[in-house]
Amino acid sequence: MNTENEKLRNMLKEGKITENDFQLLSTALDKRKPCISRLFTLAINPFQKIAGWYALFAGILVICCMSYLGVIAKVYFPGILAVLNASTVKNPAVPINFSWGMYQNFVSWIILSILFIITAKIFKQRQVRLIDFFGTVALSRFPFLVLVVFISIIRVVNPAFMEIDITKGFPIHSSLSMVAFSFVVILCAAWQLTTYFYALKESSGLTGKKLWISFIVAIILGDIISSPLAMIFF
Numbered sequence: 457m458n459t460e461n462e463k464l465r466n467m468l469k470e471g472k473i474t475e476n477d478f479q480l481l482s483t484a485l486d487k488r489k490p491c492i493s494r495l496f497t498l499a500i501n502p503f504q505k506i507a508g509w510y511a512l513f514a515g516i517l518v519i520c521c522m523s524y525l526g527v528i529a530k531v532y533f534p535g536i537l538a539v540l541n542a543s544t545v546k547n548p549a550v551p552i553n554f555s556w557g558m559y560q561n562f563v564s565w566i567i568l569s570i571l572f573i574i575t576a577k578i579f580k581q582r583q584v585r586l587i588d589f590f591g592t593v594a595l596s597r598f599p600f601l602v603l604v605v606f607i608s609i610i611r612v613v614n615p616a617f618m619e620i621d622i623t624k625g626f627p628i629h630s631s632l633s634m635v636a637f638s639f640v641v642i643l644c645a646a647w648q649l650t651t652y653f654y655a656l657k658e659s660s661g662l663t664g665k666k667l668w669i670s671f672i673v674a675i676i677l678g679d680i681i682s683s684p685l686a687m688i689f690f
Contacts, residue, residue: 468507475508500650503592503658512587515594519565522601523557529607530618533560535683536568536652536675537645539600539607543619560686561597567685568652568678569593575670576660583661592655599647606640649675 468478482505498505506514526533530552532540542552550556569590576584610617617633656662656671 475510478507500647501654501658502595502598502651503654506591506595507658508585508587508591511591511595515565515591515597518598518601519558519561519594522597522604523554523561525601525604525608526557527552527554529604529611531604531607532687533557533564533600534686536564536678537648538683539603541607541618563686564678564682565590565594565597567682568674571674571678571681572656572659572670575656575674576662579660579662579666579670585659588659589655592659593652596651596655597648599644599651602647603641603644606644610637 464473464478464481467473468475473481503511522533530542532542532545532552534540572593573584573586573589576589607618617637652675653671656674657667660667660670662670
């Protein structure tokens with residue numbers, strides 16, 4: 457994030473400007489960048505443009521869409537770093553449904569938000585707004601929304617591609633389609649980690665070693681805590 461946006465973010469946290477002022481000033485600064493640069497920045501760090509309540513509402517919409525499309529894609533969300541193909545779960549106690557998807561996504565969202573807040577407090581960040589953490593973390597889930605959209609399309613176009621008979625083990629396909637699918641999954645996972653990172657950076661104001669330590673600790677603990685809670689009825 458450039459210096460100008462850092463100053464704007466700090467002014468917002470200190471209450472010197474409103475969220476509307478932040479949006480207007482951030483947009484004005486962003487217009488000076490090349491189009492491709494703006495799109496790339498928006499993809500990995502939309503929190504420069506969307507903050508506070510706007511991020512929260514957008515994030516909840518992302519979570520709702522993920523949960524709805526998860527039914528079509530037939531996937532579970534077992535933690536902050538996973539999207540699980542339902543066909544790999546033998547005799548699941550809870551079938552795929554919207555309510556279950558919402559529960560799993562909310563578990564990941566709330567736990568990671570709380571861990572980000574705790575790490576920011578540990579490093580004694582004075583100007584911390586809770587809405588920033590909950591908003592940015594909710595919105596940061598959108599790379600997995602892209603992945604779920606991708607899987608949903610496959611389920612509609614070629615449902616057999618996603619079906620795995622776990623009694624026969626996990627087959628290793630060398631087909632071009634499987635390579636392409638694996639690439640998209642890995643790309644979205646890396647993208648998801650990146651947006652988590654910027655969610656913490658923007659909401660906490662942490663920098664340098666403090667930022668990296670906080671991020672690594674929060675992600676590891678978040679995955680450890682969220683996974684059993686998200687799959688508690690399995």
